[in-house]
Amino acid sequence: MFLATGCGGNDTSGNPQTTTFVNVGVVVSVADGDTFDLEMAGERETVRLIGLDTPETKHPTKGVECWGPEASDFTKSLLVPGTRVRLVRDAEARDRYGRLLAYVYLADTNVFVNRELIRLGFARPYPFEPNTIHKATFADAAWEAQGARRGLWSAC
Template identity: 40%
Template structure:
């Protein structure tokens, strides 16, 4: 019994000594459970391997892609489905537009799972009468004569990428139109991993 008491005193003494050696700022990370590590709480010194200073995320965030300088503007006339709409250009010409870089589920006669939700989402992002910034990629039109465009809403949201990131469509590269293909692929992977939108419902 005396040996047990002596052992307890030694353990307490070691803990106190460690705490004092670390400036009294030692704390257990991870809740003190299995695998918890001891931290001194010292913010100085080497930060390699840790999170970027200031908590800034590395890489390109989906909504950080801004419309290019000198982008043309159009006025939204009508959203047909999650990736197709009608818009008027600066000359008042009504154009059928196919969003580049994604594919959303079908609606109507050949309706697919989550098609109505994707359509509703695009209508929420681009209400009729709203003005958007647009940009072409390598090919201005598809074989059906639709304008192939990237769109940015008035609040700066990159619509094509937003739809994929939120699980309303999947990334799709057609022909040479690949300016934002890496970001679209990454957005789909994240949406799948998070079971967002259609990845959970369908």
């Protein structure tokens, strides 16, 4: 369950105060570069980072894609079990698989995990309507990563 904290808006700065719903949880495990499990309000939930896509490592038909293991390892280094995170929702709360859709911030440092994955070349922007409040932020981060030939932009 998400808690209402403010009004909606078009945020391009990565500031969670301008979005609609926020909740706090504790990381339990990381499945791959863009999916992890957490405990929130006594319940275990699977979270899909929105606005991006990391190369696959466990997809049944795609196999392991270029830079997938590196993306997964980086996400595991950011979202260590026990890490407190803030989840910020966009227009939709869940995807067709029942996973929570969220922008994720490290609670202690305010690092915007979704943006960092793109900025450092571990993910590409994946604007999927209607969850596009950070579309411009993510496009800028990808431009920066491409220009610097970071991560997948240098290898794939």
